[in-house]
Structures are given as C-alpha cells and as structure tokens.
Amino acid sequence: MFEPKIVAFLCSWCSYTGADTAGIARLKSPANLRAIRVPCSGRVSPELIMRTFDQGADGVLVLGCHIGECHYDTGNHRAAKRLPVLQTLLSFGGLEAQRLRLDWVSASEGERFARITTEFSETVRELGPVHWRPEGRPRQEESRDLPIPSRTILFQEVDFTLRTEGIRAKARELLTSGQVGCLIGYGTSPRGRTRPAFIYSSEESDRLVWNADCTHNLSGYLVDKLAANQRGHPNENGSHLRIGVVVKPCDSRTINVLLAENQLSREQIHVIGVTCEGMRKEGGGLQQGCVSCQERTPVVYDTLVGEPVHPVRQCSSSQSDEIIAELDKARPAERLEFWLSQFDHCIRCYACRQACPLCNCPTCLYERDDSTYVGMGIGLNEKRTFHLGRAYHLAGRCVGCNECERACPMDIPISLLNQKLAVEIEKTFGYRSGLAVAPSPIVTILSGEYKEG
Amino acid sequence: MSKPDPNAKSRLISQTELDSWLDGLASKQTLIAPRDVSGVVLYRPVAGSGEILAGVPRPVMSVKELFFPPTERLLRIQKTRTGINVKETLPEDQTIIFGVRPCDARGVRLLDALFLDTAPADPYYARRRANTTLIGLACRELGPTCFCTSVGGAPDDPTGMDMLVYPAGSGFLAEAISEKGHALLADTGWPETVIGGAAPDSTDHFPVPEKGRWLGHFNDDYWMKMSERCLSCRACAYVCPTCRCFSVRDEMLGPGEFERIRCWDSCAGENYRRVAGGHRPRAEKGERLRNRFYCKFLYFPGQIGRSDASACTGCGRCIEVCPVGVDITEVLQDLERLA
Numbered sequence: 001m002f003e004p005k006i007v008a009f010l011c012s013w014c015s016y017t018g019a020d021t022a023g024i025a026r027l028k029s030p031a032n033l034r035a036i037r038v039p040c041s042g043r044v045s046p047e048l049i050m051r052t053f054d055q056g057a058d059g060v061l062v063l064g065c066h067i068g069e070c071h072y073d074t075g076n077h078r079a080a081k082r083l084p085v086l087q088t089l090l091s092f093g094g095l096e097a098q099r100l101r102l103d104w105v106s107a108s109e110g111e112r113f114a115r116i117t118t119e120f121s122e123t124v125r126e127l128g129p130v131h132w133r134p135e136g137r138p139r140q141e142e143s144r145d146l147p148i149p150s151r152t153i154l155f156q157e158v159d160f161t162l163r164t165e166g167i168r169a170k171a172r173e174l175l176t177s178g179q180v181g182c183l184i185g186y187g188t189s190p191r192g193r194t195r196p197a198f199i200y201s202s203e204e205s206d207r208l209v210w211n212a213d214c215t216h217n218l219s220g221y222l223v224d225k226l227a228a229n230q231r232g233h234p235n236e237n238g239s240h241l242r243i244g245v246v247v248k249p250c251d252s253r254t255i256n257v258l259l260a261e262n263q264l265s266r267e268q269i270h271v272i273g274v275t276c277e278g279m280r281k282e283g284g285g286l287q288q289g290c291v292s293c294q295e296r297t298p299v300v301y302d303t304l305v306g307e308p309v310h311p312v313r314q315c316s317s318s319q320s321d322e323i324i325a326e327l328d329k330a331r332p333a334e335r336l337e338f339w340l341s342q343f344d345h346c347i348r349c350y351a352c353r354q355a356c357p358l359c360n361c362p363t364c365l366y367e368r369d370d371s372t373y374v375g376m377g378i379g380l381n382e383k384r385t386f387h388l389g390r391a392y393h394l395a396g397r398c399v400g401c402n403e404c405e406r407a408c409p410m411d412i413p414i415s416l417l418n419q420k421l422a423v424e425i426e427k428t429f430g431y432r433s434g435l436a437v438a439p440s441p442i443v444t445i446l447s448g449e450y451k452e453g
Numbered sequence: 454m455s456k457p458d459p460n461a462k463s464r465l466i467s468q469t470e471l472d473s474w475l476d477g478l479a480s481k482q483t484l485i486a487p488r489d490v491s492g493v494v495l496y497r498p499v500a501g502s503g504e505i506l507a508g509v510p511r512p513v514m515s516v517k518e519l520f521f522p523p524t525e526r527l528l529r530i531q532k533t534r535t536g537i538n539v540k541e542t543l544p545e546d547q548t549i550i551f552g553v554r555p556c557d558a559r560g561v562r563l564l565d566a567l568f569l570d571t572a573p574a575d576p577y578y579a580r581r582r583a584n585t586t587l588i589g590l591a592c593r594e595l596g597p598t599c600f601c602t603s604v605g606g607a608p609d610d611p612t613g614m615d616m617l618v619y620p621a622g623s624g625f626l627a628e629a630i631s632e633k634g635h636a637l638l639a640d641t642g643w644p645e646t647v648i649g650g651a652a653p654d655s656t657d658h659f660p661v662p663e664k665g666r667w668l669g670h671f672n673d674d675y676w677m678k679m680s681e682r683c684l685s686c687r688a689c690a691y692v693c694p695t696c697r698c699f700s701v702r703d704e705m706l707g708p709g710e711f712e713r714i715r716c717w718d719s720c721a722g723e724n725y726r727r728v729a730g731g732h733r734p735r736a737e738k739g740e741r742l743r744n745r746f747y748c749k750f751l752y753f754p755g756q757i758g759r760s761d762a763s764a765c766t767g768c769g770r771c772i773e774v775c776p777v778g779v780d781i782t783e784v785l786q787d788l789e790r791l792a
Contacts, residue, residue, distance in 0.1 A: 190786075191598075195778030196682040216777060221681075341491055347514070347523060347691045350722070354686035355776050367724065375704045378523035378716050407776035409513060409688045410493050 003032050004058035004124040008117065009044045012037050013071040014106045015063035021110030029114045030121035033061075040064065041102070042075030046086040046392050047365065047373045049100065050385060053090070053132050059099045059124035061117065066104040074445040076104070081442045085395050088424045092327065092417065093388050094336025095132055098123050131333070134340055134380040153286040155212065158277055163210040166305035167246060170272055171205040174244050180270050181229070181241025184221050186214045196221065208246075210305075212280040215287060217401040218245050219254040220357030223263050244270040248279075249295035253399035253434025254357045256300055260439045261397075263360060273301025275308060289402030289415065292318035299435055323413070324420055339384065345410045346383040352414050353390060355407035358397050365389065391417035396425045396440030397433050463619070463628035464643035471618070471625055472502035474641060478549050485519060486551040487512050496550060509552040509590055515694035515768065516550060516557045520581045521564060523691075524716040527577065527701070532709035543580050551588045556601050556768035558589050558613035560694025563764055565613075566757045567697060577715075586633050589614035595657075598769030600782055603659040606767050659782045660789045661763060667751040670791050677739035679784065682777040683721070685738045689745065689771035689779070690719035695753075695764045698725075720744045746784050 010016040016037050022029055038044055041064025052060050062083060064076040083102040091097040101120050105113045131137040167185060174180045185208040187197025194213035199205060222245060229240050247255065252273055258264050275297050278290030297308040327335050350367070353359045366374045366386045374385040391414075398418040405415040426432055429441040466474075478484050479501050486505040488497045494512045496519060499505055531538040561582075568578035592599075592608035601607060611617045616634035619626040627643065629635040690696040700718040703711050718725060721741050727733045735741045753764035765781065772780050 189778045189780055190783050191772075191778075191780060193778045198678075198681045220684075345490055345493055345495060347688075347717075349687040349691045349719075351684070351686035351688040351774075351776055354684035363724075367722075369724075371702070371704055375714075376700065376702045376716060377704065377714050403776075407684070407686070407688070409692060409774035 002125060002129060004121060004127075004129070005056065006030070006033050006059045006061060006117075006121055006124060007052050007057045008033050008035050008061040008063060009038050009041070009048075010035050011041045011064040011071075011076070012039050014065035014069065014104075015041075015113065017107035018063070018105040018109050018113040021108060022113040023110075025110045027110055027114040029117045032121060033117055040070065040072055040075035041079035042070075042072065042077075044079060044083075046082055047389060049083075049086060050090070050389060051373055053095065053099075053130070054381060054385060056130070056133065058127075058130045059101075059120060061120050062100075062102045063105045063113070063116070064102070066106055069106060077445045084428070085421060085424060085442060086392060089388060089392055089395070089417065089421060091332065092335065092420045093339050093384070094332050094334075095130070096127050096332045098127060099130065131336070134384070137336075153291050155280045155284060155286045156277065158212070160210050160212070163274055163306050164208070167210055167272060167274065168205045168208050170303050170305065171199060171208055171244070172202040174270060175199065175202040175205065179242060180244040182225065183208075183244035183246075183272075184218045184225070185244075185246040185272075186210065186216070186218075210246075210274060214246075214248065214274075215279045215281075215403075215406055217248075217251045217254060217355075217357050217403045219247060219251050219258065220355065220403070221245075222255075222258065222269060222357075223360050226264055226268055240268075242268055242270055244272060246272045246274060247298055247301070248274060248276040249298045250276075250289065250293060250399055250401040251357075252298035252300045253295070254401060256434040256437050257358055257397055257399060257440075258360075259437045270303070271298070271301045272303045272305060273298030275304070275306030287402065288318070288320060288405065289400055292321060293400070320413070320416055320419055324416055324423075327416075340380060342412050343383045343387060344380060346378075346387070346412055347410060348378045348383055348386065349409065351407040351409060352387075352404035355403040356390075356394070357401070357403065358394060358399075359390065365393075387414060387417065391421060394418055395421040396429070396431065396442040398422060399434040463626040463646060464638065464641070465621065465624060465626055465646045466643050467624045470643065471627075475502040475505070475551060478551075483546055483548045484551060485548055496552075505552065511554050511557075511592075511596070511768075513770070513774075514692055515560055515770065516553055516587070517560060517564065517694050517697075519548070519550060519585070520561060520578055521568070521697060521699075521717075524714055525577060526712050526714055528713040529706075530703070530711040530713065541576075543576060544584070545580075547584050548581075549586045549588060551590070553587050553589045553614065554592060554768070555589060555608060555610040555612070555614075556599075556606055556766040557694050558587055559601075559606050559610060559766045560613075560768070561587065562613035563695045563753070563762065563766070564697055566762075570757075586615045586637065587613065588634075588637075589617040589630075591617060591619040593620050596769060598772040599767060600657055600659050600769060601767035603657070603782075603785075604661060604763055604765050604767040605761065657782075659785045661750065661785060662788045664751060664754075664760065666788055666791075667747060670788060671743075671747070673791060675787065675791060676743040677737065679779075679787070680737075680739040680742040683738050683742045683779055684777055685721050685723060685741065686776070687717075687719035687721050688774045688776070690721055691717055692770040692774050694766050694768055694770075695749070720748065742779070746781065749781075750785075 010019060041062055044062050049060050064079050067076060070076040079102060087097050087100050103116050171183050183199040185197050185199060186194050187207045188209055189195050194211055196216050196218055197207055225243055255271060259266060279287045281287045366389055375382050402415050408414060431441050433440060483498050485496050486499050487494050487509050488499050488504055489506055490497055494506060494510050495514055496512050496516055526542050529540045529542060568575040595608060609619060611630045615631040616637055617628050617630055627638060629638045698718045699715045701715045703713050705711055726735045749764045754760050754762055
C-alpha cells in the first residue's frame with residue numbers, strides 16, 4: 001500500500017505539545033508523519049512549504065494555535081492569511097489543493113491532533129503519490145494542450161499630439177524652474193522604437209513623446225534613481241532634487257504601492273499622470289493587460305495630461321480571464337503539464353523580475369549564493385519555483401501592469417499567475433492593490449481583524 | 454570573410470527531396486530544427502521534416518544552447534562508506550542540426566575559440582561539437598534587426614557549418630563545407646551543378662570602432678547615461694550566440710549525494726562580479742552594461758589575438774529582446790561619434 005510522505009510543521013507552543021498529549025493519551029496517529037517543530041505557524045513561510053513539495057513531500061500539514069491564542073499574538077493570523085493564497089497558487093500550478101492543509105490544535109487537544117493527522121494522511125493516501133517534481137512524472141497520455149484563445153482586441157487610433165505637447169510643456173516648466181532634477185518619460189530610439197528616456201534639461205524636453213507604444217512602467221526606475229540621487233551631492237538648500245515621472249493609470253497604482261511600502265516618499269517625486277485608452281502590442285491589437293483594465297485616469301498625480309475620462313472596460317472578459325477559467329476547469333495534472341510546458345522554455349534571464357516595478361528586494365530570494373530555497377540551475381524545477389515564488393511575493397501587490405510578460409523574451413504567459421492571485425485576493429479581502437496608499441492586507445495584521453475564540 | 458567559392462560544386466534539389474532526406478536523417482539520429490514550442494520558435498528535436506516550421510524561421514534562442522546548455526551537470530558526487538565517488542557525465546548523443554543561420558554558425562566558431570582552441574579544451578563542449586553536424590540555411594532576406602554584414606558576416610557565410618543549403622528559386626542548392634558535410638552529401642546522389650546562390654544585400658552598415666576608440670572612452674559619462682534605462686536583466690546575454698559566461702555550484706540531490714552544475718551567468722547581473730567581503734567592482738549598471746560591449750568588441754578579440762574577430766555576429770537578437778530598447782548598433786554609432 002502507498003505510504004504518503006507527510007511533513008507536518010507544528011507550532012512549538014500548541015500543536016507540538018498537542019502531539020505529545022496525543023502520545024501520552026496513547027491515541028493512534030499516523031506513523032508517516034514527519035514532524036518539524038517551529039516556533040510559530042507564522043514562521044512557516046510559503047517558500048518553506050514550496051521547498052518541502054520540491055523535495056518530494058506528498059502532503060504538507062501546518063498546525064498552529066487557535067486564533068486568539070497565539071503566543072506571539074498574531075503569528076497564526078499571518079499563517080491564516082498566507083496559506084490559503086499559497087494553496088490557490090499551488091493548485092493553479094497543478095498541485096492538488098488537498099495536499100496542503102492548515103489547521104489549529106491546542107496543547108490540550110490530543111484527540112483533535114490524532115483526528116486531523118489521520119484525516120489528512122488518509123486524504124493524501126487517496127490522492128496517491130505526488131507528481132510535483134518534473135522528472136519521473138507519469139506521461140500524460142490524455143493531456144491536451146489547453147486552448148489559448150488568440151483574439152485581438154482592436155486598437156483604436158487616437159491623436160496623441162496634445163498629450164505629447166502637454167508632457168513636453170510640463171517637463172520644460174519643471175526642469176527650468178528646478179522643481180525636478182530629472183524627468184523619466186518616453187523617448188524614441190534611432191530605430192523608431194518607443195523606450196524610456198531620462199531628461200535632465202529643458203532643452204532635451206522635446207525628446208519626450210507620448211504614443212500608443214508607451215507600454216513600459218517607468219515607476220520601476222524611481223527607487224534606484226532616488227537612491228542614486230541620495231548618494232549624489234545635495235543642492236544649495238541642502239536637499240536633493242525631486243524626480244519627475246510620466247505614468248499611465250496602471251503605473252500610477254504602482255506608485256501607491258511603493259508609497260505604502262515606504263520605498264519612496266511623496267515629496268521626492270513629481271508625477272505627471274497621462275490619461276490612457278490602452279496601449280498597442282507589437283503587431284497591432286490592444287496589449288493583453290489593457291483589455292480588462294478599467295482605469296482611464298491615473299489614481300495619483302501632480303499634473304494631469306489629457307482629459308479625465310470615466311472608467312470603461314474594453315471588454316467584459318479578457319483573453320487571460322478565459323485562459324484562467326479554462327485552467328481552473330482542467331484537472332490538476334493538466335494544469336501541471338500546461339505550466340511545465342510553459343516554464344520549459346524559460347531561460348531564467350530574470351527579465352520579468354527586473355522589469356517588475358514591485359520586485360525591488362535588494363537581493364532576490366531566488367538568486368542567493370546558497371541554494372536554500374532554489375538551486376542555481378536553469379532546470380524546470382528551479383524555474384517553476386522561481387515563477388511561483390515570485391507570483392506569491394507579488395500577491396496583493398501586483399497592479400497588473402503586465403511588464404513581466406511584455407519583457408519576457410520567450411513569451412511565457414507569466415501574468416496569469418499574478419492575475420489568478422489578484423482575483424483571489426479581491427474575493428477574500430475585497431482589496432485591489434494600488435488604488436490607495438494602503439499596505440496589502442495579506443502582509444499586515446490590523447487590530448480587531450480577528451475576533452477571539 | 455570567407456565567401457563561398459563560386460566554382461564549388463553544389464547540388465540542386467527540390468523542397469520534396471530536401472524533406473525526404475531530412476526524414477531519412479531523423480530516422481537514424483537526433484535531428485534538431487526550428488520548431489514551434491507553445492508559440493515560440495526554438496531549436497528542438499523533430500520527428501521528421503513535417504515538424505519543422507514552414508520557411509525555417511530563425512529561433513529566438515541561438516544554437517549556443519545546444520552546445521553550451523543553460524544548465525549542465527558536470528559531475529555526480531556520492532558519499533560512500535569508504536570515501537567519495539565522483540562520476541563525470543559526458544554527453545553521448547549524435548545530433549544533426551538543420552536550419553542553422555550563418556550568424557549562429559559563426560557564433561559557434563567564436564565559442565570554439567574559447568572552449569576548444571584555448572587549452573585546456575572544455576570536454577563537455579568538445580564532445581558535443583564532435584557529435585554534432587551543422588546544416589546551415591542561407592538567409593533569403595535580412596531581418597529588421599540583422600546587421601551581420603557590419604561585423605564580418607554575411608547572409609550566406611559558410612563559417613562554422615558542415616553543410617550549407619541556399620534557397621534557390623523554388624528549390625535549394627546544397628553545398629558541403631566540411632568533411633562531415635561531404636560525407637553526408639556523398640550518400641544522397643543528388644546531381645551536381647555549379648550555379649551559386651545569390652545572397653541578399655544589407656542596406657544597414659554600422660561602423661565598428663577601432664580598438665583605440667574603445668580604450669579612449671572607457672571612463673566616459675556616456676556609459677552611465679546610455680545604461681540608465683537598462684533593467685540589468687540577462688535577456689541580451691542569454692539569447693546572444695556568443696555570450697559564454699557561466700557559474701559553477703554544487704547542489705545537493707539528496708542525503709550524501711550532490712551534483713556539480715554549470716549554468717549560464719551574465720555580466721549584467723548584480724551578483725556577477727561580487728567578491729568575498731561583498732565588494733562589487735561593477736556596482737553601477739552602467740559599468741555592467743559597458744562590459745557587455747567591451748567584451749564583444751575589445752576583450753574578446755584581445756583574448757583570441759585577432760583584432761578582426763569581434764564576438765558579435767550581428768544577429769540582432771539582443772536588440773529584439775531588450776524590453777527597454779537598448780541597441781548595440783546605436784552604441785557602435787555613438788562611440789564612433791564621441792569626441
């Protein structure tokens with residue numbers, strides 16, 4: 001009979017003692033449980049759980065104190081918020097959701113411990129051995145290519161002259177008066193491609209453009225640029241010059257997230273918001289991310305260029321909504337195959353991470369010198385760990401600007417992961433990131449969020 | 454530049470003949486050709502000519518990945534009761550690659566300069582080179598970012614190929630370049646002709662600055678300015694047919710079992726030149742991006758002792774994939790103009 005390998009992370013204060021209680025009471029609990037004692041269920045980071053599945057666990061059980069009884073007040077609240085998000089992500093990636101379970105066991109509840117562990121062990125036994133590791137998984141005879149609808153939403157040509165003029169005029173004003181030291185906007189390459197441009201003097205302002213290819217999210221440059229500014233010499237007033245940035249509505253949401261995460265402060269930047277009807281993708285048609293975008297006017301700005309428009313949704317459901325629905329309907333094994341076939345051609349160039357304005361850790365967890373959470377190799381398993389981990393780190397933060405997907409040289413639909421989590425978080429927390437300067441609810445604990453008992 | 458000899462004997466074949474010949478090859482050994490992999494064109498094994506994409510487009514990744522794979526296991530290390538067991542893992546497969554573009558084959562020659570011609574030769578790379586036959590395909594037209602003619606290549610350059618196929622009218626001209634190629638062609642029995650294929654001409658010519666210009670402008674502010682938009686990702690290096698930096702690490706496989714892997718690395722990454730103590734000699738992204746161009750046009754020619762051989766094949770892939778429009782041809786032109 002198949003004996004599942006189950007790893008149980010047990011909170012030292014409640015569940016681990018609960019396991020002892022079960023033992024003293026001579027209650028029967030499954031022998032295939034490998035218990036790992038942790039200080040708190042809040043310590044069990046999603047990376048740890050992903051690593052456990054990577055290493056071949058058939059099931060992972062996390063047991064903590066009941067809500068309201070945490071030794072550290074809110075540690076288990078963190079677990080309660082994080083793990084369902086992780087479960088959604090792993091399930092979307094092709095792991096059966098039942099293989100991960102979070103529950104509460106107090107020190108006196110030996111019986112409850114025995115019941116939950118037996119139940120979980122039986123559930124995993126019924127699921128059979130895990131096929132999470134790419135190598136050695138059974139060939140999916142009936143696995144089908146998930147249909148990716150190829151639909152192009154027409155891009156409507158707009159006259160951009162007024163907006164280009166507006167941006168240039170404001171840039172001239174800001175740079176001449178010395179209100180900003182540098183303005184980050186869009187320019188054109190000698191090949192005629194639209195790309196980020198850094199403007200330092202009013203004479204250069206005419207290099208700025210606004211057109212249908214201003215896809216880049218320029219707010220990603222702000223954090224580094226401000227840090228470099230701080231290292232430079234202050235001006236005669238002893239302060240550092242501000243930085244101006246041109247943003248679309250989606251980019252403006254990024255600024256709110258950066259502000260909420262204290263990556264920059266409002267006085268350091270001058271935001272030129274530009275109204276937007278959506279950007280064009282290479283080869284025509286509306287950009288993937290723009291199809292379901294509702295914002296037409298930036299949510300934060302100092303100067304607005306263009307007439308504010310009421311929010312309109314171009315299309316009731318975007319192509320990515322349809323793919324997500326299709327994936328949700330598929331069996332876990334099919335989802336697994338879908339994602340492995342996509343990650344297969346990832347080259348781990350980190351373009352997605354580098355282009356992401358919210359991936360701003362000084363050292364990425366997945367690029368450390370030790371191989372604690374992921375190996376250095378450019379193999380299928382490592383690439384999946386990186387992508388799923390990155391998606392998790394952006395849960396509740398991602399604003400859906402789609403820079404990751406646009407930057408990907410291999411056209412991997414990475415943003416589906418982010419979108420899936422954004423929908424989940426909106427459902428659970430009623431929260432959409434970046435609409436206001438507020439930290440993501442999945443990383444914060446507010447007083448009164450959970451009632452005792 | 455070694456132009457094909459106009460009097461060389463080539464063989465005229467039709468599309469059907471080429472297809473059935475490729476099917477024959479695929480039945481005997483691994484045939485790799487441009488294939489559609491979930492919407493992306495890549496060099497991947499094909500079962501027959503039917504799987505090769507129509508028009509044999511140029512893949513997103515160069516053939517580099519087939520000789521110098523993104524990740525390669527060098528050793529398997531096992532702890533035994535009496536000591537340590539180390540096993541080298543050398544590639545064994547016999548492979549034919551069809552549809553290699555001249556820029557890619559040239560890239561392979563440049564990789565040879567470091568992996569094969571410089572002692573000690575790299576055994577993994579050497580084994581793959583020896584086991585692989587390259588069948589090239591001359592370009593019918595130049596792509597929007599191609600500039601091979603500016604860096605010493607040509608759309609019909611046979612450098613590095615074993616055999617080259619030129620599109621000619623509705624058919625193809627096949628010409629053997631190396632001994633491997635001659636052996637392959639001899640078996641076919643295709644009739645010999647002496648008509649050469651005509652290569653498209655490039656209109657874009659970019660200057661390649663002299664060594665002195667590179668040396669003289671190393672400390673210019675230009676590099677910090679031009680790199681401001683750079684994201685420090687590695688897309689340009691990984692799609693490049695000649696970027697060849699790697700990193701080696703021992704990874705644990707299980708209790709008492711390890712593997713030593715080698716995988717791609719790039720000077721664009723922030724960790725690339727970090728040394729013990731945390732010092733980073735190339736802390737600024739301008740310094741890192743500058744290195745990419747200096748490596749291609751100054752360091753590499755210096756390393757192999759040939760001033761005419763830049764490590765750029767003009768394939769234009771880096772220009773295509775850069776998410777923020779960094780353009781190597783723009784840098785060449787700018788450097789030529791700098792005071």
